[in-house]
Amino acid sequence: MDNIMQSRMDRGFLRHQDEYEAKALEVLRSGWYILGKEVESFEEEFASYVGTKYSVGLASGLDALWLAFKVLGIGEGDEVIVQGNTYIASVMGITINNATPVFVEPDEYYQIDVSKIEEKITDKTKAILVVHLYGQAARMDKITALCKKYNLRLVEDCAQSHGALFDGKMTGSFGDIGCFSFYPSKNMGAFGDAGAITTNDPELARLMKIYRNYGSEKRYHNMVVGANSRLDEMQAGLLRVRLKYIEEINNERYQISRKYAEGITNPLVIKPQVADGATSVWHQYVIRVKDRRDEFMEYLKDNNITTIIHYPIPPHLSEAYSYLGIREGALPITESYANEVLSLPIYAGMTDEEQTYVIDCINSFE
Structure with missing residues (x-):
């Protein structure tokens, strides 16, 4: 692939x-x-x-x-x-x-x-x-x-x-x-x-x-x-x-998100959910992998799947906002997410073959 x-x-x-x-x-x-x-x-x-x-x-x-x-x-x-x-x-x-x-x-x-x-x-x-x-x-x-x-x-x-x-x-x-x-x-x-x-x-x-x-x-x-x-x-x-074509684009992303939601069965992966009353246009499909996120990301890279972390450094811990004086540990959920989140491939024109390959690779990770 x-x-x-x-x-x-x-x-x-x-x-x-x-x-x-x-x-x-x-x-x-x-x-x-x-x-x-x-x-x-x-x-x-x-x-x-x-x-x-x-x-x-x-x-x-x-x-x-x-x-x-x-x-x-x-x-x-x-x-x-x-x-x-x-x-x-x-x-x-x-x-x-x-x-x-x-x-x-x-x-x-x-x-x-x-x-x-x-x-x-x-x-x-x-x-x-x-x-x-x-x-x-x-x-x-x-x-x-x-x-x-x-x-x-x-x-x-x-x-x-x-x-x-x-x-x-x-x-x-x-x-x-x-x-x-x-x-x-x-x-x-x-x-x-x-x-x-x-x-x-x-x-x-x-x-x-x-x-x-x-x-x-x-x-x-x-x-x-x-x-x-x-x-x-x-x-x-x-x-x-x-x-x-924005509704067409959003619907395509929704269909990819459904395929991920139904196809990914690896228990190490926490899949995203949508709140009652809300919809998502799935700009990103963000999963979480506890403890082994970086290892998982490298495994996908080795299998020719590129992923991105949105976002690895919370704003309050960035150098730009050090002047606010907010210490590590002040926002534990935010900081935990930053260490666990990973965005899977999702884009207009992503083929069924590509989606299936991503799912199979994820499910094969142990």
């Missing part, structure tokens, strides 16, 4: 190659490459898909996160609650604004443990950043209730959850702002860096458009110190093509 990559993007492109190439040529020939009709159309179409009134295209998912807190006025002296086992970009969205992250342990579904949020709320708490990790929607009923009770802002990190639902409502439509990454490996990936926010608040959408364009609403009239974070016309056009 040829090497099976953990994620690959070429097959998703090849499936609709003619449409992508036609759109790329259309944009190139238009002569307009920044903030044009492709961006406007994508913003309308993506907002409609998510179920919000507005969407604003940005240069990346990280920009979506830090600009979200910027336009919400959250900064120095403010605290933002976030789960401990997220990707570090989630936390950077908070700290770039000089606010302080307050970490909460995850539940058995790898989402923020809603039963442990309330005890972390103080008079400095201004927002909850909920991360729909690995593509599964978090328990938004409990989270929105807490935000209402304590008058907190709600920001959703939807970088991995394009199309995931909780109680039939799409991630990115619950909070004040939903933040999306369209990094190429995402279910709805662009062909370079790209991102967006979604919101129902016209003023937040207006401010986001100002901040993304050097703080300017009108050319050369700068209201604030902003950023250069514009979704470009090429990526917007290509994302419009991808958006047409």
